[in-house]
Amino acid sequence: MTTFEIQFHGVRGSMASPGVHTAQVGGNTSCVEVRAGEQRIVFDAGTGLRTVGERMMSERGLGTKTTILLSHVHWDHIQGLPFFTPIYVPGCEIDVVSGPNGFMPLEQVLRRQMSPPFFPVAFDDLASRLRATDVRPQDHFELGDAMVTVARLNHPDPVYGYRVEYGGRSIVYATDTEHYRCVDPTLRKLAAGADVLIYDAQYTPEEYSGQAGPAKVGWGHSTFEAAAELARAAEVGQLVLFHHDPSRSDQAVADIEARAQILFTDTVAAREGVTFAVGGEQPLTSYSVQRSLQRRARPRRATLELIGAGAPPATPATALDSKQASGVEVEATSARAEAASEAVGVEATSARAEAASEAVTASGVAVEATRQRAESETEERCASDGRANASEGRAEAA
Ligand SMILES: [Zn+2]
Numbered sequence: 001m002t003t004f005e006i007q008f009h010g011v012r013g014s015m016a017s018p019g020v021h022t023a024q025v026g027g028n029t030s031c032v033e034v035r036a037g038e039q040r041i042v043f044d045a046g047t048g049l050r051t052v053g054e055r056m057m058s059e060r061g062l063g064t065k066t067t068i069l070l071s072h073v074h075w076d077h078i079q080g081l082p083f084f085t086p087i088y089v090p091g092c093e094i095d096v097v098s099g100p101n102g103f104m105p106l107e108q109v110l111r112r113q114m115s116p117p118f119f120p121v122a123f124d125d126l127a128s129r130l131r132a133t134d135v136r137p138q139d140h141f142e143l144g145d146a147m148v149t150v151a152r153l154n155h156p157d158p159v160y161g162y163r164v165e166y167g168g169r170s171i172v173y174a175t176d177t178e179h180y181r182c183v184d185p186t187l188r189k190l191a192a193g194a195d196v197l198i199y200d201a202q203y204t205p206e207e208y209s210g211q212a213g214p215a216k217v218g219w220g221h222s223t224f225e226a227a228a229e230l231a232r233a234a235e236v237g238q239l240v241l242f243h244h245d246p247s248r249s250d251q252a253v254a255d256i257e258a259r260a261q262i263l264f265t266d267t268v269a270a271r272e273g274v275t276f277a278v279g280g281e282q283p284l285t286s287y288s289v290q291r292s293l294q295r296r297a298r299p300r301r302a303t304l305e306l307i308g309a310g311a312p313p314a315t316p317a318t319a320l321d322s323k324q325a326s327g328v329e330v331e332a333t334s335a336r337a338e339a340a341s342e343a344v345g346v347e348a349t350s351a352r353a354e355a356a357s358e359a360v361t362a363s364g365v366a367v368e369a370t371r372q373r374a375e376s377e378t379e380e381r382c383a384s385d386g387r388a389n390a391s392e393g394r395a396e397a398a
């Protein structure tokens with residue numbers, strides 16, 4: 001039987017967040033390994049990539065080759081690369097692929113990342129065959145028997161989503177993308193009928209809109225609500241919430257997962273170490289049809305079979321421990337803050353307060369500009385979606 005499997009090695013966004021409150025979901029940044037028959041494909045090279053390297057080194061055959069599809073080159077998506085053991089091993093072949101970042105070719109990005117004073121080993125000193133390839137939105141390419149499609153998504157720097165099809169099944173990886181007021185027409189097309197959609201759900205709707213802290217409009221991330229809306233519109237089989245905020249505790253991720261399941265039943269939150277087998281015995285040709293016919297008759301989660309997990313789910317005792325621990329931490333922090341405030345002179349504090357207030361004003365201007373840009377792009381995408389729908393309607397009418 002052909003293998004089509006997903007394993008999560010890093011599920012966080014922005015930065016790694018190890019600690020007692022995140023141990024069950026995992027603290028590594030974005031890295032998802034896909035096995036498609038003989039191919040190993042890795043979505044993003046966040047800190048989770050280190051364990052992919054360990055796994056590769058313990059295997060033969062498949063262990064020497066991999067293709068890494070980068071969504072973009074923000075730190076949380078590339079930081080594992082210098083610590084990916086196979087790049088130092090002669091005979092290993094690693095292809096790193098991404099769409100244009102708007103600044104420089106991908107190889108130059110990798111060279112800069114691995115150069116002094118940021119890192120002691122230079123790109124040219126790597127013993128493996130490491131190759132960087134730039135692709136374009138809407139490109140299709142083959143990796144063995146798997147077919148990959150690229151799409152541009154919505155983020156402060158250019159970002160790309162990928163659809164991988166293999167053996168009649170499909171996985172879509174779409175992280176670091178902000179939802180629009182409409183369902184993003186590009187994403188709906190990319191994810192149409194996919195078995196699994198891995199999607200950015202960094203913020204709660206309350207955080208995004210500004211009901212809880214500063215609004216996150218224009219920051220380039222999405223919510224579980226938008227994820228569920230997209231999953232329904234694209235008729236995907238299984239939604240996986242991904243790119244969890246670094247501040248999100250295990251319990252908070254579980255709460256988001258539960259809220260999302262009300263909107264789209266077949267939803268799970270990504271957790272580090274968990275492996276899914278995609279699909280069952282049904283062939284591609286009948287699968288899509290059968291799935292749409294049987295959608296109400298059988299749970300779609302049957303298409304995704306959990307075959308392994310890292311840490312067990314949170315128990316009430318653990319949750320309680322976490323709360324107690326966080327209480328202790330808050331107390332310690334406040335004691336430290338008090339001590340610090342006593343140590344600092346009044347004059348220094350007031351100078352800092354002035355500087356801080358200027359910085360806040362400047363950052364407010366920047367945030368407002370980003371928000372306006374995000375809004376105008378939303379209008380444009382939703383308008384183009386309307387135009388696309390209208391022309392589809394005309395085509396159907398004709
Ligand atoms: Zn990210």
Ligand SMILES: [Zn+2]
Pocket residue numbers: 072074155176220
């Ligand atoms: Zn990013």
